[in-house]
Amino acid sequence: MAQMQTPNGAAFLSTHLSTFDDYLTVILIDALYFWIPVHKVHPGSRPPRGPSPATITALLRAHACDSSPTALLSAFLGLPSIKSFLAGLSHSPRLRHEFEAHARRYLAMYALTVPFELGTTERYRAVSRRSETCVLARRPIPAGTTIQHLSGKMVALSPQDETGLKRDFSIIYSHRLGESCLMLGPCRFVNHDCDPNARFIAQGSHGVVAVVAIRKIEVREEITVSYADNYFGKKNRECMCATCQRRGKGFFGPSRRAQSSKCMSESRSANESGATSESGSETELHSDNTDSISSEDENGVRRHSTRARKRRRPEMLELCDTPSSVSPYPTPTSASSHPSMSRPLSSVSRQKELIKVEDHVENFGHTFEDGCRRSQRILTARAPVKSATASNDRYKLAKKQDIGEPVRRSPRKQVQIAIAQITAGSVSQNVRRGQQPLCRISAKFQAGTQRRKQDLLDRRTGLSTPPLSVSESNDDPSDTEWDSDGDAELYDKWSNRIQASPHLIYNAFWGRLERDNVGANGKFPRNQQDLSGLEDNRDIIVPPFQTRKCANKNCRARFLLARGGRGRSLETTCAEYVRRYDLKCAVQVVCVKCNRHAGIYGFQWPEVETLKAKVVDETVEDCNHEERQVRVEFVSLW
Numbered sequence: 001m002a003q004m005q006t007p008n009g010a011a012f013l014s015t016h017l018s019t020f021d022d023y024l025t026v027i028l029i030d031a032l033y034f035w036i037p038v039h040k041v042h043p044g045s046r047p048p049r050g051p052s053p054a055t056i057t058a059l060l061r062a063h064a065c066d067s068s069p070t071a072l073l074s075a076f077l078g079l080p081s082i083k084s085f086l087a088g089l090s091h092s093p094r095l096r097h098e099f100e101a102h103a104r105r106y107l108a109m110y111a112l113t114v115p116f117e118l119g120t121t122e123r124y125r126a127v128s129r130r131s132e133t134c135v136l137a138r139r140p141i142p143a144g145t146t147i148q149h150l151s152g153k154m155v156a157l158s159p160q161d162e163t164g165l166k167r168d169f170s171i172i173y174s175h176r177l178g179e180s181c182l183m184l185g186p187c188r189f190v191n192h193d194c195d196p197n198a199r200f201i202a203q204g205s206h207g208v209v210a211v212v213a214i215r216k217i218e219v220r221e222e223i224t225v226s227y228a229d230n231y232f233g234k235k236n237r238e239c240m241c242a243t244c245q246r247r248g249k250g251f252f253g254p255s256r257r258a259q260s261s262k263c264m265s266e267s268r269s270a271n272e273s274g275a276t277s278e279s280g281s282e283t284e285l286h287s288d289n290t291d292s293i294s295s296e297d298e299n300g301v302r303r304h305s306t307r308a309r310k311r312r313r314p315e316m317l318e319l320c321d322t323p324s325s326v327s328p329y330p331t332p333t334s335a336s337s338h339p340s341m342s343r344p345l346s347s348v349s350r351q352k353e354l355i356k357v358e359d360h361v362e363n364f365g366h367t368f369e370d371g372c373r374r375s376q377r378i379l380t381a382r383a384p385v386k387s388a389t390a391s392n393d394r395y396k397l398a399k400k401q402d403i404g405e406p407v408r409r410s411p412r413k414q415v416q417i418a419i420a421q422i423t424a425g426s427v428s429q430n431v432r433r434g435q436q437p438l439c440r441i442s443a444k445f446q447a448g449t450q451r452r453k454q455d456l457l458d459r460r461t462g463l464s465t466p467p468l469s470v471s472e473s474n475d476d477p478s479d480t481e482w483d484s485d486g487d488a489e490l491y492d493k494w495s496n497r498i499q500a501s502p503h504l505i506y507n508a509f510w511g512r513l514e515r516d517n518v519g520a521n522g523k524f525p526r527n528q529q530d531l532s533g534l535e536d537n538r539d540i541i542v543p544p545f546q547t548r549k550c551a552n553k554n555c556r557a558r559f560l561l562a563r564g565g566r567g568r569s570l571e572t573t574c575a576e577y578v579r580r581y582d583l584k585c586a587v588q589v590v591c592v593k594c595n596r597h598a599g600i601y602g603f604q605w606p607e608v609e610t611l612k613a614k615v616v617d618e619t620v621e622d623c624n625h626e627e628r629q630v631r632v633e634f635v636s637l638w
């Protein structure tokens with residue numbers, strides 16, 4: 001195990017803390033809270049076995065209303081798998097202490113009073129090709145407030161890590177420590193915005209980082225900080241933040257294409273010469289700003305001395321000083337004064353790469369909350385984009401007018417469309433992927449709706465399956481089986497209907513019409529075997545099946561039970577969850593957020609109101625609370 005030094009030393013526990021971070025995010029976020037795997041420092045490595053999601057959920061439930069995570073932490077540390085993990089650290093009390101402190105940071109995120117939560121965003125998908133994490137305000141945060149529990153820890157990068165960690169985005173340059181550091185913990189999920197509403201501050205002298213609101217942050221607003229002025233290329237010209245989008249700058253600016261082609265050739269030549277000099281053995285980072293020697297040419301391409309180039313990190317954030325006058329961090333000068341700030345977001349190889357734009361890109365640039373509240377928000381690439389340079393295509397795609405423009409459609413409307421389409425047995429218009437079809441609902445059909453509603457009600461009273469929770473659907477969706485004859489019967493009925501018009505299957509969730517989603521045998525897939533006969537790249541459509549009221553008496557949301565297959569997923573929000581978990585499984589729910597909280601807090605959410613003295617004002621505005629009031633109805637399908 002690497003030797004431990006103080007945070008100010010050249011080598012600290014970055015390797016260990018990054019391993020801890022990966023381990024903790026797997027067991028405390030990916031496994032039970034989140035619907036995408038969060039980015040890992042060591043994406044390839046397999047973390048040790050941790051406690052099961054059910055165990056952690058039980059712990060969280062037991063301590064959900066605690067004002068401090070201390071009891072939760074000790075219960076967590078007492079779990080057998082955590083104990084055996086800690087046993088491996090017994091030789092180093094300091095490492096053990098760091099693990100405990102880091103676990104506390106992640107566990108604290110589950111306190112009911114925490115004013116933020118993690119969400120997902122598709123904003124950066126055009127570049128990163130994946131959903132990314134973002135941090136959203138759960139309640140109003142006044143300006144100047146330190147955002148409770150949105151914290152992290154900076155650890156200096158050891159030379160091994162410097163070479164080993166090829167691409168980790170949470171590397172920051174600390175002026176105080178004079179070193180590149182890894183930032184780990186919940187605050188590493190905060191994204192950059194050119195007009196941020198918060199900023200990083202240092203807390204104490206041990207590399208602990210917090211986030212302070214610099215203006216009032218509204219409920220559901222994303223919490224953002226400014227990494228640096230030149231973090232995403234010169235003047236952040238690759239920045240994809242909402243502010244740049246609004247102002248038509250950065251990634252969305254008209255000059256970007258011209259610049260990026262120049263930059264491409266410049267950086268290619270810089271890279272070539274850099275490659276030669278990088279054969280040397282020096283990997284140590286600069287210890288202060290004055291060490292870095294860099295300049296910019298007229299094209300905005302930063303040129304480094306050989307030495308600076310050797311030390312360049314691909315991406316770095318900058319930690320600002322604290323708002324108080326006694327700052328442990330010297331006020332940063334210009335971000336560009338350090339060579340690390342010249343991070344080329346689009347590497348040469350990336351720019352050369354031919355873009356493979358999916359022909360169906362949805363929900364671009366919005367977050368989980370948006371998705372929950374705005375049931376549809378679609379950017380549809382009208383046709384597959386053909387070979388061109390990456391920057392060009394990305395630009396074209398991003399310039400499409402409907403980016404970020406919500407398209408509102410009520411679930412009921414979607415369902416009506418679905419019913420009408422299915423009843424008609426065919427579509428009278430060409431419906432392309434991603435396009436929303438329109439049709440008239442026949443009078444005959446409308447009369448039938450009432451009958452079907454009644455029919456559904458009758459059936460529902462006979463069903464015995466208990467309401468579902470996140471833990472149930474999370475455990476192993478593929479193991480989930482239909483658990484009542486009534487369900488199976490309904491499913492059969494639905495399947496028959498689908499098979500009557502096999503070319504057209506409708507996903508009642510997201511209003512998508514799909515063709516040809518039937519197996520080789522011409523039947524709708526009913527089990528894993530059927531599913532495996534289907535091509536991977538097809539969206540498998542989940543027929544709506546049965547709705548059920550949430551067991552929480554304070555929640556009016558309905559669970560939707562359905563059965564489906566697998567498929568690719570381009571969406572976040574509830575839909576992503578739905579697709580991720582129910583594509584294979586028999587069970588799905590309507591609102592991921594409601595269900596997630598239900599799973600974690602054991603339907604205790606409304607009890608927040610009993611903590612009147614503390615949170616009564618905020619509770620009213622709390623988006624989770626609000627979300628739980630969302631009524632989703634799909635009942636008219638039968």
Ligand SMILES: C[S@@+](CC[C@H](N)C(=O)[O-])C[C@H]1O[C@@H](n2cnc3c(N)ncnc32)[C@H](O)[C@@H]1O
Nearest residue numbers: 039124132133169188189190191192239240241
């Ligand atoms: C510190 S991380 C923030 C959390 C990250 N979104 C995640 O999923 O873990 C920084 C990364 O977020 C993305 N990012 C954040 N803000 C961005 C912006 N304004 N423009 C482009 N990418 C951004 C980039 O992929 C960057 O490497």
